[in-house]
Amino acid sequence: MNDCKFGRIRNKILSAFLFIIILINTGLYVSAAPASTQELQDASEERKSLPIQSNQIENWPIGPEISAETAILLEANTGVILYSKNIDQKMYPASTTKLMTCLIAAENCQMDEMVKFSHDAVFSIESGSSNIGIDEGQSMPMEECLYGILVASANEVANAVAEHVAGSMDAFAEMMNEKADELGCKNTHFVNAHGLFDQNHYTSAYDLAIIAKAFFQNELLSKIGNTATHHFKATATQPDDFIQRNKHQLITGDVSYEGIKGGKTGYTDEARQTLVTCAERNGMKLICVVMKEESPDQFYDTVKLFDYGFGNFSVVNVAENETKYSIQNSNFFNTSNDVFGNSNPILSLNSDSYLIVPKTTTFDQLNSEISYDTDKENEVAKIDYYYHGAYLGTATIDLTKEAPATYEFTKNNPNNLIADTTEKNIIIVNIKIVLIVILAIASLLIFIFVIHSIISNYNFLDSKRNRRRRKIFKKNRKNGPHFPSSRFNGFDL
Helix, strand or coil, rough: CHHHHHHHHHHHHHHHHHHHHHHHHCCCCCCCCCHHHHHHHHHHCCCCCCCCCCHHHCCCCCCCCCCCCCCEEECCCCCEEEEEEEECCCCCCHHHHHHHHHHHHHHHHCCCCCCCCCHHHHCCCCCCCCCCCCCCCCCEHHHHHHHHHCCCCCCCHHHHHHHHHHHCCHHHHHHHHHHHHHHCCCCEEEECCCCCCCCCCEEEEHHHHHHHHHHHCCCCHHHCCCCCCCEEECCCCCCCEEEECCCHHHHCCCCCCCCCEEEEEEECCCCEEEEEEEEEEECCEEEEEEEEEECCHHHHHHHHHHHHHHHHEEEECCCCCCCCCCCCCCCHHHHHCCCCCCCCEEEEECCCEEEECCCCCCCHHHHEEEEEEEECCCCEEEEEEECEEEEEEEEEEECCCCCCCCCCCCCCCCCCCCECCCCCCCCCCCCHHHHHHHHHHHHHHHHHHHHHHHHHHHHHHHHHHHHHHHHHHHHHHHHHHHHCCHHHHHCCC
């Protein structure tokens, strides 16, 4: 009896053990309970103490302490990094992945192309993840799909777009990785178009900022990515009528900030809160990326970083401040389009080259390095600027493009080559036309001179012959007629 009881207990234990093994192998076993609110708060506080690399630059403005594990503030026009906190650390991007998804779609498709939703596109996503309820077999124009991805963060729409662009979701992931390499990403690998968790799907704050920089260079994507709400209207291929609201509080205005140009939210349990945002003020276009935060800190820390960037840095025009590489004093490289004014240099600093400089710094405190390694048209060299090793931007030395003709045609004198600029009392002449006219006149005069010389020489020779004949004739008349006898042989006189 005791043996039977022992056997039953043993069998129950073995059965329970086998059941646990099966659960683990099928992925249904939950290894740990979700972190409590207190644990998340503690982790958030710990992340505040992580080092901020930009604060270690000598005399650099001290950036704010934030609870994101990694963060970057990048000036999009110059590529200057204003704030950096573990920017090359591999992180899970969650739905901020969709910035790359939409960038590839916009570069490869027309906005009126119809995107059809397959069974895999609709049913391969996790239950309960972001979607807008599109059913298998329905279709939407590409532009509406981009609204679905960027405003509603719809995962099934991202899948459908991936299939439409590349033929399959896997092939689209390959396109994403190729594009990441092209943009210069260093720590990025994508396996899907939506950003749901996968250990092999990662990026970094720096790489995500580089992707966002390319995203915000596209006007249509910038517009869609800055949309607070979108009305999806019923059509023949998509019968539902509904409105979706963006979760990005800086876009909706729930967290107010001047100059917001758009962005994208992201969340998974593993990634926590991730956020990409673009704002523009005072000639600077800043991109802020924060990764692994707790809500709503991602929005308020983004505001802190924008305030830090706009408040501590300014835009400086290189051509207006540079003296070390001044070309204006080099007479050897001068040319001119005018006769009476000063000549213009063949080489010049690009007037559109700007640096992003700490407001406490003067231009003469910057270091620079010149390089002639460039293959861009009309670009001779480039100058990189630094402050205590921190990159501030690049200026180029270009071949000066020839200025257009400064004369004007008037109704009274349509062939006029000289225009009197009465405001400054300066007469400007188009030197090329003047030279052509002078050469034409000179050529004509030379031609006339040659012809005249030929004619004169011919007349001179003819006149000389006539004088000689007249002289012989007069001599013969004086001596009488004289004919050689041989001349008249055979003739009767």
